[in-house]
Structures are given as C-alpha cells and as structure tokens.
Amino acid sequence: MKVLLVDDDPLFLELSKTFLEVFHNIISDTVDSAREALQSLEKNSYDVVISDYDMPYMDGITFLKTIRDKRINIPFILFTGVDKEELMRQAMENGANSFIEKIGDPRAQYSELSIKIRQVASSSTGC
Numbered sequence: 001m002k003v004l005l006v007d008d009d010p011l012f013l014e015l016s017k018t019f020l021e022v023f024h025n026i027i028s029d030t031v032d033s034a035r036e037a038l039q040s041l042e043k044n045s046y047d048v049v050i051s052d053y054d055m056p057y058m059d060g061i062t063f064l065k066t067i068r069d070k071r072i073n074i075p076f077i078l079f080t081g082v083d084k085e086e087l088m089r090q091a092m093e094n095g096a097n098s099f100i101e102k103i104g105d106p107r108a109q110y111s112e113l114s115i116k117i118r119q120v121a122s123s124s125t126g127c
C-alpha cells in the first residue's frame with residue numbers, strides 16, 4: 001500500500017511518514033503543497049491521498065475539487081487540525097472518503113488514520 005501525504009508543515013510530514021511506515025507498514029511519499037501533489041499524482045500511482053486542509057495557495061477542499069475535476073478517482077482523506085462541521089460537510093460533498101482531525105495522542109490518531117486508509121483503499125478496489 002502506498003499513500004501520498006500532503007501538508008505544508010515539514011515536521012508533520014516527517015512524523016506522519018514515520019508513524020505510517022514504521023508502525024503501520026504503509027509506504028508514503030510526502031509533498032508540501034497541493035500543486036506538488038497534483039504533479040506527483042500525474043507521475044506516480046497511489047492507493048490513497050491524505051491531505052491537510054489549511055495550506056497556502058490551495059486549501060485541501062480546493063485540492064480535492066481539482067482532483068475530482070480531473071477525474072482522478074483516488075480515495076481521499078482530509079486529515080486536518082481545523083475542527084469545523086462545515087468543513088467536514090464540504091469535504092464529503094466534494095468526494096472525500098473520510099475526514100480525520102489532527103488532535104489527541106499521536107499513536108491513537110495514526111492508528112485511526114491507518115484503519116481509514118485501509119478501509120477506503122479496499123472499498124475503492126471492490127474488496
């Protein structure tokens with residue numbers, strides 16, 4: 001399983017990559033912008049995209065809309081520190097498969113994320 005992590009915080013990307021790869025056996029590429037993520041999606045194959053919401057130039061919802069407008073049908077998880085019901089609604093209306101908040105104990109948070117990654121990846125392949 002391979003995921004694309006998108007977040008403008010390099011420390012968070014490093015932490016996410018480490019937790020997913022070491023503790024959950026999920027290989028990941030990291031990029032620090034939605035624009036870079038779009039380029040990566042054109043060149044590489046991923047099972048799931050995990051994106052932050054609050055990023056400069058293109059937020060996570062706009063990134064999601066762009067992916068869907070390009071007919072890229074990859075599972076998408078919005079993984080964000082922004083706690084707003086409206087944001088969650090927008091994410092789901094625009095084709096997100098899941099929404100997870102970056103709060104609490106990192107081990108529990110990444111455990112939940114790894115479960116969601118596997119769920120949305122297997123549901124997209126029809127398993």
